[in-house]
Amino acid sequence: MGSADVRLDRADIRNVGGKAIGLLRLDAAGIAVPPWRALEAAHGQAHLERVRSRNTSAPEGLSPRERALSEPLDASTEARIATILDELDCEFVAVRSSGLAEDGSDESLAGRFETVLGVRADDPGAIADSVRRCWASALPDAVPDEAEEPTAAETPMAVVIQKMVDPHAAGVAFTLDERVLVSAAYGLGEGLVSGAVDADSAVLDTAGGVLAERIGAKESAFRRVGGDVHELEVVPAERAESALSREQYRTLGKALAKITDALGPRQDVEFAFDDAGLHILQCRPVTATTPVPDLPVPVGIDDLVSAEKVAAGEARLWDNSNILESFNGPTSPLTFSTASNVYRHVYDGYARSLRVPRAQLKQVAEWTPHLLGQFYGRVYYDLLHWYRMVGIAPGYALNRRVLEVALGVGEPLDSRVARTLKPFTFRSPVHRLVSRAITTATYVRRIATVESFVDDFLREFDAIYARFDALDYDTMDGTEVLARFEELESELLRRWGPVMVLDAALLTLSGLLFALTKVLLPNAPEWFGFAAIAPGEDIESAEPAHALADMAALIDDEAVAERIRRGDPAEVYQWIREHGPVKLRSAADEYIDNYGYRSLDELKLEIPDLREDPSMLVVLLRAAMAGGAPNRGEDAEAYLDANLHGVRRRVYEALRRKTSAGAAARERLRFARTRAFGMVKRMVRAMGRDLAARGVLGEFDDVFFLTLDELRAQLRGGTASDGGDAARASVARRREALHLSRSVAGPARFWTSGPVSGRGELAELGFVARSGLPAAEVGDELSGVASSSGVAEGTVVVVDSPADIREGILVGYRTDPGWATALPAAKALLIERGSPLTHVAIIARELGIPTVVQIENLTSLLRDGMTVRVDATAGTVTVLSGAEESETTSDEEARR
Structure with missing residues (x-):
């Protein structure tokens, strides 16, 4: 593709013009350009000289442009055009100006000269007229007062004759550093360039990902109607789809990246998509400041769903149960990713504390990063993994039932499914027996000493908290705050994992107490079972x-x-x-x-x-x-006094006190968790202010729309030039997603099969408008x-x-x-x-x-x-x- 007679290394801009040089460079870079040939500037030079030589005989009152349009082509030019058309061998062509100053790095003169689209290649008169229009567009349209020397714009120009594509959509793209601006419309791009049709506008990242988009109000396009592609066909219709698909944007992004690598940054590129794919029609340097339009931000499925990536057909059960107590409604990406990170490390540590063998710990680490998922900003338990977590400790059959009560799960899991959810597997029954015996002994010992174990943890926690609370994070730069955060993270998470045995112990103790209540107090009201294990007023x-x-x-x-x-x-x-x-x-x-x-x-x-x-x-x-004043209603102690006595009461009270002490210890741990998150809030705000000062983020609170891993990466290497645009684009999308999520009501529980692919599937799962x-x-x-x-x-x-x-x-x-x-x-x-x-x-x-x-x-x-x-x-x-x-x-x- 490209000129057969003018090679790039020998091309003279005076012979072929700026537009042809641009096409030659695209050809050399391996960019898909429709076949073209250059009608050299010498033909135009001869044509304009004949026009000037006849000034004295020309009718009075005609401008130079009108005279050029009326002058016939000479035999040499007609022969050259015939050769070009034979080589192109196509039905329609585009005839484009290619002036000396056109498409230059200092001044592009974009839109100044003529382009004629959809000219029938078998119509010599139409071709000749189109060539004359290109030449004439460099001349003044006013009658001169006296003889004048031609200006730079009037110098003779070459003409590019190019095979015409019949596109589904076409447009213009501007590559601007870390962003790409695109305007596109259905059909030919000429209507878009002229402003005759409503365009779709988009801001892309350098890989072709859509950062922002506005869809035109009408489906309007230049299309070929019969043999005439100049006719403007306007189809009034509200539409919800862009002229370009997401895949076409990505294809365009790859081509633009290739162009900027070959020709440099800041390029103005015309393109078209037809059945064969993408065609780059022409390319010139951007010579003026191009503002980024204020477009609504598109929200993709990755902005609405953050969950374990599973294979097609692989089932997952999602339940929000009492996770809502911690993360109500739409929640920021930073909060969600931080919580997921905490859960992962805590439960990995929990498994280690129960002396699970190394090979099985590796298996545990495969699913602990996925204990949570996020849909429309709402946090859900990836519930099947929580059943696996319960299986780490002994007593799975009892513990999973109590887990459902503790989490507030409205529907118990089918027993056949529950039995398949193993936290890990062993290479032989003997290995399994030995490992489970060690874990059971460790678990029983921890239950017996759980109060003192929690006391020891909380003393260490208080000392760590006091040390980090004394620091002034506002005087530190972001990387120093990150270092303190990771130090706090390390010290707390390695200690927190082992104390999570308390939750498992409380499940076991609560399950035993509920079972004993059914035996000794079969008619006890529902409220009694929970009141009986209350931790006391002084927690x-x-x-x-x-x-x-x-x-x-x-x-x-x-x-x-x-x-x-x-x-x-x-x-x-x-x-x-x-x-x-x-x-x-x-x-x-x-x-x-x-x-x-x-x-x-x-x-x-x-x-x-x-x-x-x-x-x-x-x-x-x-x-x-x-x-x-509190109205406590019926009291658990009074109910016991009236209904249980003697040895049975003493047995019941012994288990009740142990369970109540476990509930009190868990409340103390939750209070410590609240204090720890309060400390993290201070650190995150200091890190956000640092990133905003660097120019990576627009405002400090943009930090909440990064993930924890992104925050670490930005602080270790982010600057306004290398990470700011990408970070700000992510922030904009996620802000819009959070705003959208607030108008949606979500289901309490749902199953998925494979990855969630779009909003339609989310609606089928039960995510619907609140109205x-x-x-x-x-x-x-x-x-x-x-x-x-x-x-x-x-x-x-x-x-x-x-x-x-x-x-x-x-x-x-x-x-x-x-x-x-x-x-x-x-x-x-x-x-x-x-x-x-x-x-x-x-x-x-x-x-x-x-x-x-x-x-x-x-x-x-x-x-x-x-x-x-x-x-x-x-x-x-x-x-x-x-x-x-x-x-x-x-x-x-x-x-x-």
């Missing part, structure tokens, strides 16, 4: 809630109370700091000093803690002020699992985060540990997901708040303003009035 994780209650008790001035209830939180906090009662000011300072690492969604790195946003203390204080979900009607009764007994009646307050909490019946899809400080506002607590053993359910029992969990479709059925009656002893919720009726009643009461 460390309840301290923030008690401290808030104490702070609320200091407010004895109604004017102060009203300011706190009604004012803007930031303004109220500032008022407390500057003008508030001394006791209240002192209590607020003490609270932030003691619990400043806490936040509303405590394990989400993107949520600021109280030190970063102390105004949230006002929100928590409002909740504490709204709380009343249009039906509400419960008056008289409807919802049922769930009783977690804390008691009866309450009040107005529904649907809560997405603790910041939304107001006095009433609190209704949430899930809770997180940050809710504990706001629970005093609740007359009752209703949770769609989670289990009676979650952190907030335990705290609610200690505060005497009637609680029901695992209420199917709760947050779609109940709406803000409804009135309901909660019987937490029976595990039921009855709708007394709808939201509109409740609002009307409230308005009438206010008027009275």
